[in-house]
Amino acid sequence: xxxxxxxxxxxxxxxxxxxxxxxxxxxxxxxxxxxxxxxxxxxxxxxxxxxxxxxxxxxxxxxxxxxxxxxxxxxxxxxxxxxxxxxxxxxxxxxxxxxxxxxxxxxxxxxxxxxxxxxxxxxxxxxxxxxxxxxxxxxxxxxxxxxxxxxxxxxxxxxxxxxxxxxxxxxxxxxxxxxxxxxxxxxxxxxxxxxxxxxxxxxxxxxxxxxxxxxxxxxxxxxxxxxxxxxxxxxxxxxxxxxxxxxxxxxxxxxxxxxxxxxxxxxxxxxxxxxxxxxxxxxxxxxxxxxxxxxxxxxxxxxxxxxxxxxxxxxxxxxxxxxxxx
Amino acid sequence: xxxxxxxxxxxxxxxxxxxxxxxxxxxxxxxxxxxxxxxxxxxxxxxxxxxxxxxxxxxxxxxxxxxxxxxxxxxxxxxxxxxxxxxxxxxxxxxxxxxxxxxxxxxxxxxxxxxxxxxxxxxxxxxxxxxxxxxxxxxxxxxxxxxxxxxxxxxxxxxxxxxxxxxxxxxxxxxxxxxxxxxxxxxxxxxxxxxxxxxxxxxxxxxxxxxxxxxxxxxxxxxxxxxxxxxxxxxxxxxxxxxxxxxxxxxxxxxxxxxxxxxxxxxxxxxxxxxxxxxxxxxxxxxxxxxxxxxxxxxxxxxxxxxxxxxxxxxxxxxxxxxxxxxxxxxxxxxxxxxxx
Numbered sequence: 001x002x003x004x005x006x007x008x009x010x011x012x013x014x015x016x017x018x019x020x021x022x023x024x025x026x027x028x029x030x031x032x033x034x035x036x037x038x039x040x041x042x043x044x045x046x047x048x049x050x051x052x053x054x055x056x057x058x059x060x061x062x063x064x065x066x067x068x069x070x071x072x073x074x075x076x077x078x079x080x081x082x083x084x085x086x087x088x089x090x091x092x093x094x095x096x097x098x099x100x101x102x103x104x105x106x107x108x109x110x111x112x113x114x115x116x117x118x119x120x121x122x123x124x125x126x127x128x129x130x131x132x133x134x135x136x137x138x139x140x141x142x143x144x145x146x147x148x149x150x151x152x153x154x155x156x157x158x159x160x161x162x163x164x165x166x167x168x169x170x171x172x173x174x175x176x177x178x179x180x181x182x183x184x185x186x187x188x189x190x191x192x193x194x195x196x197x198x199x200x201x202x203x204x205x206x207x208x209x210x211x212x213x214x215x216x217x218x219x220x221x222x223x224x225x226x227x228x229x230x231x232x233x234x235x236x237x238x239x240x241x242x243x244x245x246x247x248x249x250x251x252x253x254x255x256x257x258x259x260x261x262x263x264x265x266x267x268x269x270x271x272x273x274x275x276x277x278x279x280x281x282x283x284x285x286x287x288x289x290x291x292x293x294x295x296x297x298x299x300x301x302x303x304x305x306x307x308x309x310x311x312x313x314x315x316x317x318x319x320x321x322x323x324x325x326x
Numbered sequence: 327x328x329x330x331x332x333x334x335x336x337x338x339x340x341x342x343x344x345x346x347x348x349x350x351x352x353x354x355x356x357x358x359x360x361x362x363x364x365x366x367x368x369x370x371x372x373x374x375x376x377x378x379x380x381x382x383x384x385x386x387x388x389x390x391x392x393x394x395x396x397x398x399x400x401x402x403x404x405x406x407x408x409x410x411x412x413x414x415x416x417x418x419x420x421x422x423x424x425x426x427x428x429x430x431x432x433x434x435x436x437x438x439x440x441x442x443x444x445x446x447x448x449x450x451x452x453x454x455x456x457x458x459x460x461x462x463x464x465x466x467x468x469x470x471x472x473x474x475x476x477x478x479x480x481x482x483x484x485x486x487x488x489x490x491x492x493x494x495x496x497x498x499x500x501x502x503x504x505x506x507x508x509x510x511x512x513x514x515x516x517x518x519x520x521x522x523x524x525x526x527x528x529x530x531x532x533x534x535x536x537x538x539x540x541x542x543x544x545x546x547x548x549x550x551x552x553x554x555x556x557x558x559x560x561x562x563x564x565x566x567x568x569x570x571x572x573x574x575x576x577x578x579x580x581x582x583x584x585x586x587x588x589x590x591x592x593x594x595x596x597x598x599x600x601x602x603x604x605x606x607x608x609x610x611x612x613x614x615x616x617x618x619x620x621x622x623x624x625x626x627x628x629x630x631x632x633x634x635x636x637x638x639x640x641x642x643x644x645x646x647x648x649x650x651x652x653x654x655x656x657x658x659x660x661x662x663x664x665x666x667x
Binding site: 026047048050052053055057058059060061062063064065066067068069070071073088089092093097098099100101102103104105106107108137138140161162 | 390392421422423424425426427431433434435440441443445448449450451452453454455456457458459460461462481482485486488489492493663664665666667
């Protein structure tokens with residue numbers, strides 16, 4: 001049975017269910033349950049639910065140590081940028097210890113953080129920096145775009161034996177969607193086709209999935225059938241689903257909220273060039289954020305972001321139905 | 327209560343100190359005798375044997391420890407096979423960690439050694455997390471966290487001590503103060519040292535006990551760390567122990583690109599500061615012969631038995647070198663194993 005839940009509630013439900021299922025799952029971080037009346041504290045005690053100081057290196061480093069000692073910590077980091085303070089623990093400790101020990105230790109942990117909060121948060125809280133956590137062998141990256149995926153990917157992240165960056169999109173936290181009740185797992189490395197179409201493949205992540213679907217609806221009115229793919233996890237990446245779609249459509253638009261040279265869409269584009277080139281009927285087009293720190297004031301913020309119009313315009317270009325921008 | 331050290335236990339401690347020293351001597355000699363066998367960077371524990379063994383002697387089964395890239399001594403004292411450790415340092419398939427980690431990244435979780443970080447200070451929060459795990463288990467486990475004086479200038483150290491004290495975690499922070507951060511003296515980069523105060527002063531900021539001990543005296547270390555372990559075990563929280571040691575080798579072997587023979591330079595007291603007398607004074611205070619002399623003088627250890635311990639250790643390390651030299655290198659494609667658990 002599914003019922004409507006907001007994205008943020010779906011995440012909390014997954015954590016709660018996993019904590020009830022497995023005594024080794026812990027949940028802590030800044031502003032997590034300062035009050036003893038908190039549902040998590042009442043259900044799981046202060047042994048397993050704690051509010052931490054503003055000490056990201058210690059918070060994430062402790063998660064590594066807890067994991068080495070047999071636990072499965074979920075660390076609330078609030079904002080993805082806060083992980084930058086502790087980048088060594090994220091990229092140079094957690095994902096490396098399993099291999100460096102020759103497989104003798106493992107580091108199952110979840111780093112939960114929001115990103116892309118382009119709602120007037122200015123330059124330091126609006127970044128779409130997930131690409132900084134990709135390309136690190138040993139570190140998985142999940143980007144849920146729906147309430148159901150928010151629940152299912154969190155549950156999978158907690159059960160995974162590796163460190164996972166679980167990056168929720170701040171603009172989606174109140175979006176409602178059908179969420180299955182009870183145990184619900186979404187596998188890592190399995191993309192979902194959000195809309196089928198034979199003319200062009202659009203690959204989008206997080207908040208841009210909704211923008212791509214809106215663009216696809218507009219394009220349908222013009223007789224263009226766009227297929228929209230949401231990879232859901234960037235590591236592991238379901239390249240096969242993307243390539244199969246490209247083989248069918250021969251035309252690709254990649255949407256990413258990151259900046260041009262820091263966008264994960266570059267990695268997808270390279271994969272298509274390497275393994276799907278012969279399917280292509282037009283150059284791959286990317287719609288990313290523009291190359292700037294996000295400005296505070298709304299017109300400037302909106303200007304740099306990918307949106308429905310930019311995505312639809314890119315689709316028209318790869319279909320040859322619009323002039324290539326100068 | 328901290329265990330009373332009888333003759334058998336003291337002899338065990340001396341034996342471990344000798345084994346660590348002889349192991350490190352063979353690592354060092356490998357650069358001359360078998361050039362190219364050890365790659366990258368190694369860091370030796372010679373001079374810190376008393377501190378390591380005195381600390382580890384306080385551990386009970388189930389206790390855990392984490393350490394730094396200067397990590398050969400701990401597993402030796404914990405009972406890890408020295409053949410496996412040497413084979414790891416030689417990059418062999420049968421090494422302790424399959425040749426994936428090397429000298430800086432030993433781990434033996436079955437014996438409580440959870441691992442190291444090659445980045446200064448970064449295993450301190452990890453050991454603190456293991457301390458939270460011990461607190462949840464409520465089985466009286468304690469975590470020993472070893473690091474150097476340089477690490478106490480890292481945010482990771484300060485964040486961790488604050489949290490450990492706040493949550494009364496069963497962790498003993500053992501700072502091996504060898505007075506040098508690679509080639510920089512502590513009084514050049516530590517406010518406490520510059521003010522003439524011990525580095526254990528830092529504990530005051532986190533409302534935990536801070537004590538300084540002669541890290542060249544394994545009995546004193548055992549007593550001091552033992553009190554801290556008792557405190558942690560009884561739920562009273564962490565302690566910072568500053569254990570003053572003198573590193574008898576340079577920070578590490580020469581840093582050079584492939585093709586340049588690696589070797590151990592002289593200690594930084596000599597190479598950087600031209601202070602040969604400081605180094606020679608440290609040699610005169612070498613904790614290994616110092617402990618032997620004490621045990622012999624106290625009639626705890628027969629000189630013949632002490633000689634036999636040394637001969638046994640040399641034989642053991644000769645066998646470790648031979649095993650490691652003869653052991654096979656890993657298959658190249660094994661490089662892709664263990665990326666994910």
